[in-house]
Amino acid sequence: xxxxxxISLSAEREPEERGERAGDDLVEGANRCxxxxxxxxxxxxxxxxxxxxxxxxxDPALIGRRIPAGPGxxxxxxxxxxxxxxxxxxxxxxxxxxxxxxxxxxxxxxIVADSKSWGVVLVVHRRxxxxxxxxxxxxxxxxxxxAVALDHAALVVERRERARRESERRxxxxxxxxxxxxxxxxDYAMLVLDDEGVVAAWHLGAQHLFxxxxxxxTRQPGAALFDLGQDEFGAxxxxxxxxxxxxxxGPCRRFDGDTF
Numbered sequence: 001x002x003x004x005x006x007i008s009l010s011a012e013r014e015p016e017e018r019g020e021r022a023g024d025d026l027v028e029g030a031n032r033c034x035x036x037x038x039x040x041x042x043x044x045x046x047x048x049x050x051x052x053x054x055x056x057x058x059d060p061a062l063i064g065r066r067i068p069a070g071p072g073x074x075x076x077x078x079x080x081x082x083x084x085x086x087x088x089x090x091x092x093x094x095x096x097x098x099x100x101x102x103x104x105x106x107x108x109x110x111i112v113a114d115s116k117s118w119g120v121v122l123v124v125h126r127r128x129x130x131x132x133x134x135x136x137x138x139x140x141x142x143x144x145x146x147a148v149a150l151d152h153a154a155l156v157v158e159r160r161e162r163a164r165r166e167s168e169r170r171x172x173x174x175x176x177x178x179x180x181x182x183x184x185x186x187d188y189a190m191l192v193l194d195d196e197g198v199v200a201a202w203h204l205g206a207q208h209l210f211x212x213x214x215x216x217x218t219r220q221p222g223a224a225l226f227d228l229g230q231d232e233f234g235a236x237x238x239x240x241x242x243x244x245x246x247x248x249x250g251p252c253r254r255f256d257g258d259t260f
Contacts, residue, residue, distance in 0.1 A: 019153020023056030026111070026121050026146040031058070033142065034135045036123035038102040040095070041146075042067050042074060043111070043119035052078070052119050054095075067094050073108050074120050081117065083109035083140040085132045088124060099124050107132070109139040113147035121146070171200050179203070189252075193222050197230075197237050211255030227251045227259060 018025075023041040030039045040062055042052035051068045069075045072092035077084055088099035088106045099106055103126040111118040121143050129135045171192060182190045182203040189209040192201035199222050202214045210217075210225060217225075223233035227250065240246035251259040 015149070015152040015156045018149040019156075022146045022149040022153070025149070026142055027056045027058060029142045029145075030121060030123050030139060033138050034107065034123050034129075035125070036103070036107070036129075037126045038099065038124040039122065040099075041111070041119065041121050043150075044117075055119075059098075062095070062098065065094060067092050072096070073106070074122070077108045077110050077120050078117055081110045081112050083107070083136045083143075085129070085136060091122070102126065104128060105132075107136055107139050109136065109143040111143040111147045111150070113144055113151050116147065116151060118147050118150050167194055168200075175201050191222070193237065195241075197222050197233055199225075209254075209260075210252070216255070225252060227253045 023043060026041050027039045030036065038058045040057040040059075041055050043055040044050075044052050051066045052074065054062050054065045054067070057063055067074055069078075070092050073084060073086045073090040074092050074095075085105060085107055088103065089096050091099055091106065091108075099122070103124040105125045105128040107123045107125070107129060109121050111121060121139060123135075123139060171194070174192070179201070182201075182205075185203070186205045186208055189206035190203040191199060191206045194200045199217050199220055202212070202217050206217075207213060221230070223230050226233065226236075226248070228236070236246050236248060253259050
């Protein structure tokens, strides 16, 4: 029942939030379903190899501690993908003594899904687990759930990054074609915003009217240029996207703070 409740609560979140909270959710799920005196979740940072880093833990002081690969329980479980029951001192020296202070037995399960290993979750029992095989099975399932959450979040981030790179590629192509022409127009502020309202291209007319150099304003939010809050600016951009045009008359703000 505890495991089902934990899974259902986690599943209600958006994929990216589930990924961000995967470590904390795993600690909470292990505490609910397996018990123990200490739980730590060690994750390999995205795009990295080698050392794991403690992402979540019952003891916040442990968060951020690195665990290099070595001849210990954590590396073995990560490599084999098989949950194990062992002693705290069987773990890597970076955490062995700390875990030994919390108990005499440690359950370790991989955080793995679709053959991708994200890390390891460990639960320390002060006097040993009453039902070690059942607890290992539950902990392994919780690890798989966390891995799925991390997988989904990584896919969302990757998809967004691909879209951003494609958007930047299109903007570069546009700039290469029309940039010189737009730079020749000095009586009007010509600029390009991306889908988030960030300045992607800044031409000489905009520099003359607003006072920002290209280096100062590129990749900065455009809302302040029009003396608007982000919500109002976002609504204006959505209107332009929806209708193909959005007009507004109101103050604009120069680099020196003056308005026009």
